Amino acid sequence: MTQGPKDKPKLTVLSIFAHPDDEAFGSGGTLAGLVRAGHKMTTVCATNGDVGEISDPALATPENLWEVRPGELRRAMAVTGIPDVRFLGYRDSGMQGTPDNQNPSSLFQAEPAKVDEQISALMDELSPDIVFTHDPTGGYGHPDHVTVCERTTSVVESMTGKRPHLYHVCFPRENFRKLWQLMTDAGITPPFAKEMLDSIGSPDDYVTTVKDVSAYVDVKRASLECHQTQLDPNGPFGKLAPDVMTSWMSTEYFYLKRPDGDDSQLDILADLL
Numbered sequence: 001m002t003q004g005p006k007d008k009p010k011l012t013v014l015s016i017f018a019h020p021d022d023e024a025f026g027s028g029g030t031l032a033g034l035v036r037a038g039h040k041m042t043t044v045c046a047t048n049g050d051v052g053e054i055s056d057p058a059l060a061t062p063e064n065l066w067e068v069r070p071g072e073l074r075r076a077m078a079v080t081g082i083p084d085v086r087f088l089g090y091r092d093s094g095m096q097g098t099p100d101n102q103n104p105s106s107l108f109q110a111e112p113a114k115v116d117e118q119i120s121a122l123m124d125e126l127s128p129d130i131v132f133t134h135d136p137t138g139g140y141g142h143p144d145h146v147t148v149c150e151r152t153t154s155v156v157e158s159m160t161g162k163r164p165h166l167y168h169v170c171f172p173r174e175n176f177r178k179l180w181q182l183m184t185d186a187g188i189t190p191p192f193a194k195e196m197l198d199s200i201g202s203p204d205d206y207v208t209t210v211k212d213v214s215a216y217v218d219v220k221r222a223s224l225e226c227h228q229t230q231l232d233p234n235g236p237f238g239k240l241a242p243d244v245m246t247s248w249m250s251t252e253y254f255y256l257k258r259p260d261g262d263d264s265q266l267d268i269l270a271d272l273l
Ligand SMILES: [Zn+2]
Pocket: 018, 019, 021, 022, 142, 145
């Protein structure tokens, strides 16, 4: 933390997510707001998003998606205002039970100690005040999201000395329910069945911190648009009316993972934007 004579303290903020685009829906507005407040930001992506969607065959092939998506993340972060983008270099593990899970280069197959070493090196180098990562459900259970949450949380919890405020980025059930209703009302088939609404996402009471990011939602949307391979104009999100989408994207949810047995750590994010 550095502080000039008159200005508010500038913080160092480190985001660690699994795939290029994971930063977008859950935390894109908060990241944009923190950039505009002058904080020092770094975005880390554990995989290259090798087995993601391909919205248009003109943009990528299954063979080169791993080379295309890091460029999309760099462009998205340039729009947000975060030039410092790093990759841990793992292969996307795909969904549970798929052959991609068994690929020896995948994050799912990586030695936890090796991943921890990479994350620890980032903590040592940057000494962040705030760390953002996935929540334990991974939103919808993607093994890479869960792994990144586990490894990042474990590294932060084992830190001695200065320890950052660790926030899990949440997709609470209430928010999935809202999305399901908005899509259903608009005659769009949601990307998840109604039966999943009781189990998908974080429990609503897991959330400690809710941010209204409507002041930054235009940047958030422009940044999201850079993940072109992942945006199908004919998919359920592409079909949602822009104003409805903007309103749904204007709230972000976080859980402050305090050190075990210490409830005194301040919810620093609550007062930042
Ligand atoms: Zn992801």
